[in-house]
Amino acid sequence: MSGAPPLNAVDRTWSRRSAMRLAGIAAFCAFSADHAQAQAQGTIRFGLTPVFLTNDLELLNSLQAYLAHATGYEIELITRRTYQEVTALLVSGQLDAAWICGYPFVHYRDNLELVAVPNWNGKPLYQSYLIVGADREATSLAYLEGDIHAFSDPDSNSGYLVTRTLLYQQERQPEIFFRKTMFTYGHRNVIRAVASGLAQSGSVDGYVWEVMREIEPDLVNRTRPLRKSEWLGFPPIATSRVLSHSPRIEALTKALLSMAEKPEGERVLRMLRLTGFEAADPSIFDGIAAKVALLRGVL
Amino acid sequence: MLSRLRRLPLTVRVPMMVAILMVTVSGLISERVLDRLSKTQETYLQRLASAYLDGVVASITPSVLREDSWEVFDGIERMKPSADDILPLETVVTGKKQIVLASSDPMARETLRPLDPDFIGAFNGAGVRIDANTRSGYVRRDIIYQNQLIGAVYAVFDVSSLLRERRQILATLFTTNTLLTAFLGLIGFVTVRRMVRPMHVLETHMIDAAAGSSTLIADSEFPAANTEAASVYRAYNALVQSEMERQVLARQLAEEEKLSSLGRLASGMAHEINNPLGGLMNAVDTLRLHGERRTVRDSSIELIQRGLHGIREVVEAALATYRPERLARPLADQDFADLRLLVRPELRRKQQRLDYHIDRTIDPEPGWPAGPIRQATLNLLLNAAAATPEGGRVGLQVMVTPGELEIAVSDQGSGMPDSARSILSDRTNKQIPRDGSGLGLWIVREIAGDLGAAITVSREPGSDTVVRLSVPRTISEVSKVA
Numbered sequence: 001m002s003g004a005p006p007l008n009a010v011d012r013t014w015s016r017r018s019a020m021r022l023a024g025i026a027a028f029c030a031f032s033a034d035h036a037q038a039q040a041q042g043t044i045r046f047g048l049t050p051v052f053l054t055n056d057l058e059l060l061n062s063l064q065a066y067l068a069h070a071t072g073y074e075i076e077l078i079t080r081r082t083y084q085e086v087t088a089l090l091v092s093g094q095l096d097a098a099w100i101c102g103y104p105f106v107h108y109r110d111n112l113e114l115v116a117v118p119n120w121n122g123k124p125l126y127q128s129y130l131i132v133g134a135d136r137e138a139t140s141l142a143y144l145e146g147d148i149h150a151f152s153d154p155d156s157n158s159g160y161l162v163t164r165t166l167l168y169q170q171e172r173q174p175e176i177f178f179r180k181t182m183f184t185y186g187h188r189n190v191i192r193a194v195a196s197g198l199a200q201s202g203s204v205d206g207y208v209w210e211v212m213r214e215i216e217p218d219l220v221n222r223t224r225p226l227r228k229s230e231w232l233g234f235p236p237i238a239t240s241r242v243l244s245h246s247p248r249i250e251a252l253t254k255a256l257l258s259m260a261e262k263p264e265g266e267r268v269l270r271m272l273r274l275t276g277f278e279a280a281d282p283s284i285f286d287g288i289a290a291k292v293a294l295l296r297g298v299l
Numbered sequence: 300m301l302s303r304l305r306r307l308p309l310t311v312r313v314p315m316m317v318a319i320l321m322v323t324v325s326g327l328i329s330e331r332v333l334d335r336l337s338k339t340q341e342t343y344l345q346r347l348a349s350a351y352l353d354g355v356v357a358s359i360t361p362s363v364l365r366e367d368s369w370e371v372f373d374g375i376e377r378m379k380p381s382a383d384d385i386l387p388l389e390t391v392v393t394g395k396k397q398i399v400l401a402s403s404d405p406m407a408r409e410t411l412r413p414l415d416p417d418f419i420g421a422f423n424g425a426g427v428r429i430d431a432n433t434r435s436g437y438v439r440r441d442i443i444y445q446n447q448l449i450g451a452v453y454a455v456f457d458v459s460s461l462l463r464e465r466r467q468i469l470a471t472l473f474t475t476n477t478l479l480t481a482f483l484g485l486i487g488f489v490t491v492r493r494m495v496r497p498m499h500v501l502e503t504h505m506i507d508a509a510a511g512s513s514t515l516i517a518d519s520e521f522p523a524a525n526t527e528a529a530s531v532y533r534a535y536n537a538l539v540q541s542e543m544e545r546q547v548l549a550r551q552l553a554e555e556e557k558l559s560s561l562g563r564l565a566s567g568m569a570h571e572i573n574n575p576l577g578g579l580m581n582a583v584d585t586l587r588l589h590g591e592r593r594t595v596r597d598s599s600i601e602l603i604q605r606g607l608h609g610i611r612e613v614v615e616a617a618l619a620t621y622r623p624e625r626l627a628r629p630l631a632d633q634d635f636a637d638l639r640l641l642v643r644p645e646l647r648r649k650q651q652r653l654d655y656h657i658d659r660t661i662d663p664e665p666g667w668p669a670g671p672i673r674q675a676t677l678n679l680l681l682n683a684a685a686a687t688p689e690g691g692r693v694g695l696q697v698m699v700t701p702g703e704l705e706i707a708v709s710d711q712g713s714g715m716p717d718s719a720r721s722i723l724s725d726r727t728n729k730q731i732p733r734d735g736s737g738l739g740l741w742i743v744r745e746i747a748g749d750l751g752a753a754i755t756v757s758r759e760p761g762s763d764t765v766v767r768l769s770v771p772r773t774i775s776e777v778s779k780v781a
Binding site: 184198 | 367401404405406409411
């Protein structure tokens, strides 16, 4: 999932926080009556990829509260260090649903079903950015030869697959083209690595980069996008095919699709800088699928 | 330098010594304190650095093994303390062959490049090295895994807070010691001043005494307690008392000498009076027998008058010598005529003759009081008469020059003995002749001293001994001794 939601994007002012806290208390009062029912019906185990910034506990709490309220199920949020771990849990049925990247979704297409796809600026699409230091004079990928390059995750579309495909198309091997590559297991980490100078370039989720530029401008403005990819399918929420018609997943789908219509959901979306979720057609991941197909046998 | 220091008064020297001592002691103490502080700070920094490095090494060792630059970097970032005043400025982790795996500032220490040898040189073994110039502490730690050296951590700490603490302690020490030194110096000054005050009192009295007016130290000047100073004062007062008694004794002796010389003159004077008395008696008898004859009467009366004149002169001369205060007037020719008259009986007794010569008339000069000069000259003449054998000659020459009056008395004796010469000419010899011999000469010397006159003794060709008394003209103070 290269399009992992970033840090809490909410304006961190006291008034906003206070308002949210008050809203949270109101929500608790309003829905405490449903709590016993939720317990009886069970729990939805919802996986999040590590790039979904675990340090933003406020966002996690809000998301958990909204989903619990909207679905009537108890929500258990599960995070793991790598995409691979989350994907494995999802495919093996240990998670009911997970917010994963388009690349694993394509990879495990036969085992997975879409639950919903987030809309960013009204579209279920995003880009991958190739970023460099803000002061660096580079105009194309060719300038990056010999760099230490930071990838996000080997199972990330925007944080690995896009750049890897680009090099492949130019008949270059990343291990040879770059002096050294590293996986930081987080899009924010890629930005930190490039901003600090640890790496000279990096592959990052364009959505994360744009959102973080608002939240942490001091960090992000030390980098700049050198190249933006074509528009690709936004990291989706997926479930295993066997669970796709279960009441839990139906409730979850409904809760996600109607998120923009409810104040609690609206607040979560604001934090994520998203406009909503939609039941998108799997064909939006064709671009990613094409890259996977291109590299089949190479990776 | 040392002699210049010794010339300084005690009131300056003692506070200065106190100050020098204090500065030395405080310098030593400050050095010890700062040295101790420096060691304590190094220990503190060492512990702090060890704790930090322990954390970093434990956190990043697996990443160093994998040469995972990102994890190492992330570990350094996460381990960076923020609460301490001593913060790591820079942390660099190297793998094998001192290749930089990651550093807290990758811009300065490029990843996967050999670490700058100059930077490595700033580190000194396992201990902390503090560099005051860069205000930094340098410490490194090897990363050992299964007894294999797999890398190292280099940490540079900002130690400006430690250096600031040192400066503050130095400033505190300096201020405290300066105040203490000033305070002790002041105490030294006050104490010494109190201690030497009795010496000042003593000094003032001794200077006065040397100038001739010794006075007792008054009771009011004595210290309240019976201190050493009081004891010294008492000793000084005893000395002054004895000197005063000595002076009284000297005056008495001089008086006695005067009377003694008068006594010696008395018999001569009796002759002087007796001689005219015989003529007077004859004249009276002649008057009685032939008084009716005018010529006889007139010549007898004339004779009687001359005889009485002679008697009056002798009596007046004696009175003048005995009562010198009547002769505070300036010296005149008449005084030398009186002296001739006074010594005449003594000379006659020894069948001696006086060679008297005065070159000119003496002007009235206030610096030449008649009494003391007559006394001195008389003493010299009597001394000359005593020294000259019977039938010899005694000389008295008076010369008046624009600058001085010179009185030369000569004798035909065998020369003046050294003891007598010493009494006359040695002013430092304050000893009063105990046995009476030389007392006359001692009085001459005292008078000469009062008049500012010089005395010289010489042997003239023709074996005469000459004593010269030279009295300068500008003498304002009239002697009270004679």
